[in-house]
Amino acid sequence: MEGLAIRASRPSIICSLPGLDGGSQRLPLSDGFLRLPTSSYAADKPKLVAKSASLHPISAVNVSAQASLTADFPALSETNVKEERINGDKNKPENIVWHESSICRCDRQQLLQQKGCVIWITGLSGSGKSTVACALSKALFERGKLTYTLDGDNVRHGLNRDLTFKAEDRTENIRRIGEVAKLFADVGVICIASLISPYRRDRDECRSLLPEGDFVEVFMDVPLSVCESRDPKGLYKLARAGKIKGFTGIDDPYEAPLNCEVVLKHTRDDDSCSPRQMAEHIISYLQNKGYLEG
Ligand SMILES: Nc1ncnc2c1ncn2[C@@H]1O[C@H](COP(=O)(O)OS(=O)(=O)O)[C@@H](OP(=O)(O)O)[C@H]1O
Numbered sequence: 001m002e003g004l005a006i007r008a009s010r011p012s013i014i015c016s017l018p019g020l021d022g023g024s025q026r027l028p029l030s031d032g033f034l035r036l037p038t039s040s041y042a043a044d045k046p047k048l049v050a051k052s053a054s055l056h057p058i059s060a061v062n063v064s065a066q067a068s069l070t071a072d073f074p075a076l077s078e079t080n081v082k083e084e085r086i087n088g089d090k091n092k093p094e095n096i097v098w099h100e101s102s103i104c105r106c107d108r109q110q111l112l113q114q115k116g117c118v119i120w121i122t123g124l125s126g127s128g129k130s131t132v133a134c135a136l137s138k139a140l141f142e143r144g145k146l147t148y149t150l151d152g153d154n155v156r157h158g159l160n161r162d163l164t165f166k167a168e169d170r171t172e173n174i175r176r177i178g179e180v181a182k183l184f185a186d187v188g189v190i191c192i193a194s195l196i197s198p199y200r201r202d203r204d205e206c207r208s209l210l211p212e213g214d215f216v217e218v219f220m221d222v223p224l225s226v227c228e229s230r231d232p233k234g235l236y237k238l239a240r241a242g243k244i245k246g247f248t249g250i251d252d253p254y255e256a257p258l259n260c261e262v263v264l265k266h267t268r269d270d271d272s273c274s275p276r277q278m279a280e281h282i283i284s285y286l287q288n289k290g291y292l293e294g
């Protein structure tokens with residue numbers, strides 16, 4: 001069906017559409033979506049206004065419409081509006097129905113007094129990703145904030161144990177961790193994902209899984225020479241000796257972020273920020289964006 005689909009985390013939403021009699025109406029969702037055929041809004045200058053049925057914001061909105069449709073979501077600062085045709089998602093599973101829960105993300109965030117998000121730490125091996133992830137999780141814990149860390153090395157011991165370091169396996173590694181991180185964010189947890197994630201496209205895919213603002217990309221901007229001199233696991237030495245093939249930074253690519261939320265730049269060894277200072281930098285970002293409140 002060609003039309004409009006609005007996804008919300010509530011059983012019904014209040015909606016006013018040109019095609020609906022009597023202004024606003026409360027409309028029930030089926031499998032998490034309000035679906036409207038093109039005919040209900042294909043007026044000359046169609047305007048859609050949707051609000052959640054309670055004071056809770058709509059967690060996500062998918063607009064599938066003709067180019068002429070304009071959607072207007074007043075007072076919904078947390079709303080993520082995406083254009084997507086109902087039939088346009090070729091990866092959409094068939095015969096699978098989304099089951100809504102009566103407790104939504106905003107309820108959990110209220111309980112935890114924080115907002116779920118993903119802190120995605122990317123950088124070369126030895127750039128300090130795990131160290132910063134650890135310092136961040138400790139500093140947030142001390143403030144009473146709940147985090148969970150997904151470390152590339154660790155996840156490769158379990159969920160991703162079947163994956164190698166070939167480009168397509170790295171992509172799959174990142175995709176799976178991105179999906180798991182999204183679940184944590186939905187719980188209301190501040191999820192810290194710390195992995196090399198060398199390809200920009202893979203990181204951008206993970207970003208696109210989340211509502212605007214909820215993906216915070218942190219780049220460990222540390223020169224290869226510094227990472228190599230640290231070499232805590234002796235892997236650079238093995239890579240230089242040709243005993244590890246396809247090692248990031250040596251004979252495999254790393255694409256630095258072009259426009260990320262936080263850059264933690266290494267300056268000089270005698271003047272480098274401590275992991276705690278780096279963690280505080282990320283915390284300031286989260287605080288300014290309101291992620292440390294319910
Ligand atoms: N070929 C190759 N290239 C890069 N890294 C390698 C490789 N082989 C093993 N290792 C070790 O694996 C850790 C990186 O795993 P990730 O899951 O973060 O990598 S990726 O995001 O899929 O690229 C990485 O851990 P960190 O040093 O913590 O980054 C390495 O210890």
Ligand SMILES: Nc1ncnc2c1ncn2[C@@H]1O[C@H](COP(=O)(O)OP(=O)(O)O)[C@@H](O)[C@H]1O
Pocket residue numbers: 123124125126127128129130131132230231232272273274275
């Ligand atoms: N800010 C820092 N200054 C100096 N050394 C650091 C810093 N952060 C991490 N290190 C050291 O660098 C090495 C690599 O850190 P690690 O967190 O394991 O990096 P990654 O997870 O990116 O591989 C470790 O020996 C760690 O103690």
